[in-house]
Amino acid sequence: MERILIIGGGASGMAAAIRASECEANQVTLLERQARVGKKLAATGNGRCNLTNTQADLRRYHGEDPGFAASVLAAYPPRRVLEFFAALGLRTVTEYGGRVYPVSDHAGSVLDVLRLGLEKPNVTVLSGCPAEAVRRDGGGFAVTAGGQTLCADKLILACGGCAGSRLGGVMDGYALAAALGHSRTALYPALTQLRTAPDYPRALKGIRVDARVRLLQRENVLAETSGDVLFTDTGLSGTAVFELSRCAAGQSDLTAELCLFDDPEEVLQADLRTRRGRWPALEANRILTGAVQSRLGQMLCRYAGISGGVSAETLSDAQLRALAKAMRAMRLPVTGVSGFETAQVTAGGLCTAEFDPDTLESRLVPGLYACGEILDIDGDCGGFNLHWAWASGLRAGELR
């Protein structure tokens, strides 16, 4: 019998525990500091859990050495991860962009099947039991947790990162790894909101649009994405913005440029002239009525220097040109990125050079493994981070 201890009952830890328990000679203990396993998982994908992406490959991952993920991703492509979940009873559906969700549209279903998978005679789940210290103990490990000492032959660190702190993201895993001699890179919040100067977004709070977004540093384009943009009381959120946040971390002099309309500027100008002619008595700042949500239309007018209190017929061609330009390029000064509290993922983590990319075993401490977000690998928005959690958890659980 081999005693396997897994610290962290999140996505990667549960996958590792299920895989490790397939060998009946393994006695698996899963330690979770929170009152129940998978608390963060239940909140993923706005409660729907975007559990993987059929397009998951190395190009979607980041870190000091993203190539570290190659072997695990090759061993566990989306097809194999979906087979793992199908065997647990989960029914899934693939949506736009290859994003995979449970058919139930409920993240709880993903958690349910994992918990069911853990219900085995050779698995013990200890919730509400934070691992506080770890040391080498002969050929194995001794972990202090909740006033007791747990001994193991092999140890898997699956503590996640410090992102999503409201859902339990903590620094514990890095400290436990450091106690065993491992180092980490700098940590940054990734897949998070951009903070912008308050003038515009605050009044637009809650409005969601489909837009192209460019991140500019002075006039240089640092990154460009398109998709969902949500205005919040502190700035911009949504999947298109999350993608840019990685490039924004630690930078200054940034501007987010929103292109809210696909049509060329001349076409927009012609449409605005038609609107001016058709509704001459309309209040000028309502000229975009019906083209966008009214609050956004009025905000675009304000941005272009058009105020209410006068009628549309008084608008000059130059004012309509300015408005058409704003519809294609509304610029908002970026004051920073939101912190770990709201970030979906931690960029940076345990130095991957200290782990074997094929087995995820430590190169410094035999019998120690790490998986998931704790490692210096993070993915794009769209199911790629959970994919890494499952793939690396399954690989670590093989205990090769």
Ligand SMILES: Cc1cc2nc3c(=O)[nH]c(=O)nc-3n(C[C@H](O)[C@H](O)[C@H](O)COP(=O)(O)OP(=O)(O)OC[C@H]3O[C@@H](n4cnc5c(N)ncnc54)[C@H](O)[C@@H]3O)c2cc1C
């Ligand atoms: C709001 C939100 C939405 C997200 N949505 C998506 C999505 O739809 N798709 C996607 O791909 N990714 C999403 N992510 C990212 C994804 O959830 C994470 O990348 C993934 O959960 C990482 O898995 P993990 O096992 O490494 O860490 P986690 O899932 O964070 O699990 C780590 C676990 O370890 C426990 N732990 C920590 N320290 C200790 C200790 N000392 N002792 C015992 N236990 C400990 C924690 O309590 C936690 O349960 C989202 C993240 C957030 C915050």
